[in-house]
Amino acid sequence: MDQRTVAVADRLGKVYGSGQAAVTALDEVSAQFRRGEFTAVMGPSGSGKSTLMHCLAGLDTPTSGKAWVGGADLGSLKEAELTRLRRDRIGFVFQSFNLLPTLTAWENIVLPLTLAGTKPDQDWTRRVVDAVGLGDRLGHRPSELSGGQQQRVACARALVSRPEIVVADEPTGNLDSRSGAQILGLLRRCAKEWGQTVLMVTHDPIAAGYADRVLFLADGRIVDEMAGPTPDLVLDRMRRFDGQAVR
């Protein structure tokens, strides 16, 4: 295992249900995620890309195999340790409903630190907030922010605790293309400039084009990997999936 490896999926398997009704969501998936690498996971609906992400983020438990984050075997962690891991080592950006409606943007951003009971690192927090570029909107509640602004607050929250890995689940799914581009640019920047590991699940070839590499999943298995993707290349690859699906 590479020194720079941050997260590992080791022959991860996930089966929902049992017997006749059993559905295999993940079938012995193995992958490594290195520091500062921005990985996109793509695949058609039901390919298992979300399940992979949930298992790596400690939100779901695999039925076989292991998931490691920062040297910790998630399967061996107790409930409280898993909670702490999510708080300190993983940053989340969801497709929607990312923010607590009762907190201001600033309070949402520092929420992981509040939960941990630590004081915000002033320099770092400032840098993160500057990077997402919200400036004067920090005192507003989520309902007073646009969708793009809300998603930028979510990104800032995911980054503020300097997690091992930022996990983003279709972060641009609900946004217009301009706001989406801002978010993706932000994620790429923190990978490039701050060495932040980012794992993003998406079905949008343009979004995948921002990543350093793309993992393609189908039927619970990794079927391809592409380094240095561009939207066109990704789209081509996706078309081939569709063709397979039709056939």
Added chain:
Amino acid sequence: MIRVAWRSMTDNRTRFLLPAIAIVFGVAFVTGSLVYGDTVRAAVEGAPKDFDVQVEQRDNKAMSPATVEQLRGVAGVGGLRPVAEGPTFLVGKDGKLVGTPGSDGGVGFDPQRHKLTSGTAPAGRDEVALDKWAAQRAGYQVGDKMRVVVAGTARDVRLTGVFDYQNTRIVQGGTLVAFADATAREQFAPGSGGYTSALLTAAPGTSQDALATAVATALPDLRTSTADELTGLEASDNDKLTMILLIFAGVALFSSAFLVSNTFTMLAAARAREHALLRAIGAGRRYVLRMVLTEATLLGVAATVVGYLLGVGGAAVLKAQFAVFEGAPVPLRPFTPATVLAAFGVGLGVTLLAAYLPARRAAAIPPIAALRTGLPPTGKSLRRRNITGFVVTAIGTLMVVLGRGEQTMIYLGAPAMLIGLIILTPLLAAGLTSVLRGPLTRFAGLTGTLAVENTRRNPRRTGATASALMIGLSVCAAVTVPIASISAKSAETAKSWNSADIQVEALPFADISPSVADDIAKVPGVEHVTALHQALLPLEKGALQVTGVNAGSISALVPLTIREGSLDQLGTGIAVQSGVAAAHGWTVGSKVGKEKPLTVVATFDAPEEFGADALVDTANIPAGELWTREVLIKAGGSAEKVRDDIRTALDNPVLVVQTRDEYIEAQAAQFDLYLNLLYAMLSVSVLIGAMSVVNTMTMSTMERIREIGLLRAVGLGRSQVGAVLRIESVIIAVIGALAGVVSGCLIGAMTVSGQANTTPVLPWDRLAVFMAITVAIGVAAAFVPARRAVRIPILTAIKTDTE
């Protein structure tokens, strides 16, 4: 965290409003009861006491001047004041009584105690002085003519003076009429030249108790009570009232708990994603639990503060309502540490307890729920709950049924039964609605089906909502059935025990003068009249309870069955009830009595309520030995006219003159006042139950905005949406009412059936009113939610991401 909780509460203002009001009511009830109790107690205990020990004759006879002299000689007696006092009623300018009958009194004027503020001391039989609060209330001034009633006789007197005096009875709203000393002694201790009691003060260094013991040892014929004992007696009556108020406050708070619990359950469901998000980004379960409980704490504290203030206001109203303080003004005591502590204890305690389970469930949400759009299904099996419910209900019901007449069994069994039913409400809801589905579908079509299915969607919620209403109505039914049964029995008795056209009774605490029967006999139109005097006829061994009657009229007024002999000679003899005669071995011709034996002329049987062991003519009872129970009259011609004439002739407000119909009605209605008071107290619980239905309807409608939008999009009209919600809410209310009324009736009936001679009567009219109120609650509860739901434009509704 407090700040976040506060914001969350203000954001969800409408949702927290109803549970807050429910807690406010409960806390106000508790606070009001305690503040009222404290105030009364302080007033009674704080009233000036100018003696240490009260001494009376054990046989309640007059205390002779010789005894008074003996008392003076007892060691430890510092001062002695002989007193002649007794019940005395003051007639107001409107002809009605002033004051509180149980606390109204008359006494010999004592310039040392009764400090005149105006006028002069009373002299002679026709002059009196009044305490200043009584004079103020009645509006009498020195020199005014007025009437007082002593020993059943009303007479005209002149007010010569007004004095300042306070004792525990005046504090409780009583009036005090002071007579010239000789007049008081003649009135209250007639014929003896003595007094009714003596008030002692202890010599320095002697305690109240030591003095009482010294007196009791020296003069064992006397009964002693220390001032503290007497005050305690007065205060304990008020403590009982406070207890009763607190019990009803408890019922109200119990109902509130369901409302609070329901609110937090529904909030937890609505905010499931919020909690899941918190969990996903690293909040532990305890954090979510603490967050929800912080909200509950804030709600509890805010509601307690408001409730406390409302309670103090309520106590002020009680103070005004219950005439108790009409006399000397008594300051309200709104902030005693015990009351503050109790208010916060129950307000905060009930809120936190009610919120705890929902909070735990909220904390148990898996983090991954943050990523799911649909609400996680909460289809946990009800099986264990139902089994528990059945067992508890069965135990409670068994205790109630088997414990007939055994009060403690019912006190323990009834709550168990109700708690069992509360556990069972989801099952009841599921059962009842499955029965209702068919008829409602036929009756109301699709709207009916939708409404029934809505109530079935979450049986736990429907059950908890119905429970809040059930509790109040159950207690309502449980108090109504016994009172209705006793009232029916009273009316039945009133019809059968005599055949008089008109009856005269005295108000409670008042007497009928022995001469009233003679006065009535003079009224034109009166054909027969007899007083019923109770007296004791001394026998060789013991005494016989006899009833003095008008020998010539009694058989026309009371349905007597003569077993032996005849009543023709009753004027000089005695008639004995057949059972009593048999017990003593008397027959017609036997001689009865020690000093002036009377010949038994007849044995008879009479309705039990007549209650006479033996009948004699009043003339054969020595004056002063008798107590008049009531007077029965047979009228020739219109009973109403004769009644009015008798009233005019007697002109005495302590005497109640009623025709037969009025009497029967009064007997049946004698408990209505209590019942209405109970209803007033229970209305708080029922109101909270109603709010619970409103609460559930409001929140469940909010949850379903999208669904309702969809229904409207496919063609359900606005009025139909309203109908669905209305039927739904009526069903919930009726489930609660049915469970409550049925269980309450059972508890009430079992309480009664233990009592001798009383058969349980179900008051169908009142039960119907309960059900009607329930349906009204249901319809009203759906009003606001329905209006809000249909006002949302369809497109907005469909797009609403239900939180």
